[in-house]
Amino acid sequence: MLVLSATILVAGAFQLHPGAGQPVSTTRYVLLTFDDGPDPRYTPQVLSVLRQQGAKAVFFVVGKQVEAHPELLRDILAGGHTLGNHTFTHASINGKTPGEVLEEVRRTDSIVAEITGENLRWFRPPRGFYTERNYLTLQQAGKVVVMWDAGLEKERIKEPAALVDYLTFRVKGKDNLVLLLHDGDPDNSHDRTTTVEALPLLIDELRRLGYSFVDPSSVEGQEFISSYAVTHQRYK
Numbered sequence: 001m002l003v004l005s006a007t008i009l010v011a012g013a014f015q016l017h018p019g020a021g022q023p024v025s026t027t028r029y030v031l032l033t034f035d036d037g038p039d040p041r042y043t044p045q046v047l048s049v050l051r052q053q054g055a056k057a058v059f060f061v062v063g064k065q066v067e068a069h070p071e072l073l074r075d076i077l078a079g080g081h082t083l084g085n086h087t088f089t090h091a092s093i094n095g096k097t098p099g100e101v102l103e104e105v106r107r108t109d110s111i112v113a114e115i116t117g118e119n120l121r122w123f124r125p126p127r128g129f130y131t132e133r134n135y136l137t138l139q140q141a142g143k144v145v146v147m148w149d150a151g152l153e154k155e156r157i158k159e160p161a162a163l164v165d166y167l168t169f170r171v172k173g174k175d176n177l178v179l180l181l182h183d184g185d186p187d188n189s190h191d192r193t194t195t196v197e198a199l200p201l202l203i204d205e206l207r208r209l210g211y212s213f214v215d216p217s218s219v220e221g222q223e224f225i226s227s228y229a230v231t232h233q234r235y236k
């Protein structure tokens with residue numbers, strides 16, 4: 001039943017216009033996802049923008065960041081957002097044994113459950129790398145791997161409006177989108193200030209382009225993510 005509804009949701013992006021016989025795009029959906037937090041420098045600002053804009057998101061949290069900033073995890077949930085698992089150490093899972101992958105997953109599951117009581121269903125591998133063997137291990141552990149269509153941040157682009165333009169250029173014509181942003185920096189290699197500045201511009205622009213924001217905590221939102229996960233597998 002869940003699978004059937006998800007198919008309808010995605011297929012429903014195009015409908016025949018009654019009378020005209022021309023396909024018209026009726027509904028476009030976008031899911032915002034934030035990786036690498038929680039981080040006291042950026043997560044509160046991201047939550048504030050999302051609250052002002054009335055948009056919900058999935059936060060793929062890193063276990064060691066959760067351990068250091070448990071209060072931010074509660075703030076994310078209080079904002080009506082959804083949590084996902086982004087490993088404990090943020091090391092690539094490629095090259096890890098199934099046992100090591102499960103250890104990364106379970107350490108984060110367990111600290112998140114301890115703080116919030118939440119069970120994490122969605123998983124995103126660090127840097128988006130995973131093997132078929134990893135995928136099967138994660139699946140057996142009840143995790144759903146959620147990838148993305150395009151990432152906002154680009155090292156060479158520092159101007160928030162230019163980042164938004166470049167992102168919307170790359171996803172032009174797509175009706176169902178998952179976007180990757182970052183609200184943290186577990187490896188101390190990136191400043192996320194530009195992300196925070198670009199976020200309200202991005203949300204405005206996506207709305208202007210006709211996108212509705214997926215609420216990942218809703219039944220429809222969960223179906224959207226499940227369906228997306230099935231059709232966007234990329235082993236590396």
Ligand SMILES: [Zn+2]
Nearest residue numbers: 035036126127
């Ligand atoms: Zn990451």
